[in-house]
Amino acid sequence: MQYTKEDIQQLDKVTCLKIINSVTGIKPANLLGTIDNKGRTNLAIFSSIIHLGSNPALLGFIVRPAGEVPRHTYENIKENGVYTINHIHPKFTENAHYTSAKFDDSISEFERCSFTEEFITDFKAPFVKESTFKMGMNFKDAIPIPLNGTIMVIGEIEHLVYPDDAMVADDIDLEVSNSVGISGLNSYYALKKIGKYPYARVNETPDF
């Protein structure tokens, strides 16, 4: 299969969305937990989390254009300045998937999709108890992307929790932590570690 830009523009909306959402390869599978000023919790699946830098420990994610659809996660983050990022594990991919339904803000996806709210220390945003790998985030910046009306939300890690055995030989092993990956908007993958290599130096590069 081979497409030009014009071919892509002529695809029907759903086909285009499915193909272009898959072309980056595997994306991380996370649930974002937030709370509004009335104390109502919210949980939604996001696959656009990216690493922005380690010191300070910054992560970004993309919020789709608001339009007529309310964006509860983003609104809650703006209200309270905090959110949680929780890895999705194989035993709850289906529950996690359905947090993407457009539930009314009076309905918490925690309850509707059968997740347990967990509050760690005095951090205001809810974590997902069922997730063993999770972060509490402080909102830092929101950068509009005028090209398509999306917004990049940037936060700094305030709390980090992961299973002790996920640290294997000085590295986080996402197969051990049972974290999952996403392709497109519907497909979930288990991760299998297939290699580990040292920092790549010119004079240590093998003769291939």
Ligand SMILES: Cc1cc2nc3c(=O)[nH]c(=O)nc-3n(C[C@H](O)[C@H](O)[C@H](O)COP(=O)(O)O)c2cc1C
């Ligand atoms: C696999 C998957 C990945 C998603 N990733 C994103 C994302 O990165 N950004 C986004 O804005 N919406 C994403 N969504 C859609 C949101 O989950 C959906 O709009 C949800 O209703 C947002 O909830 P909220 O209004 O409570 O924030 C994704 C949906 C699915 C099924």
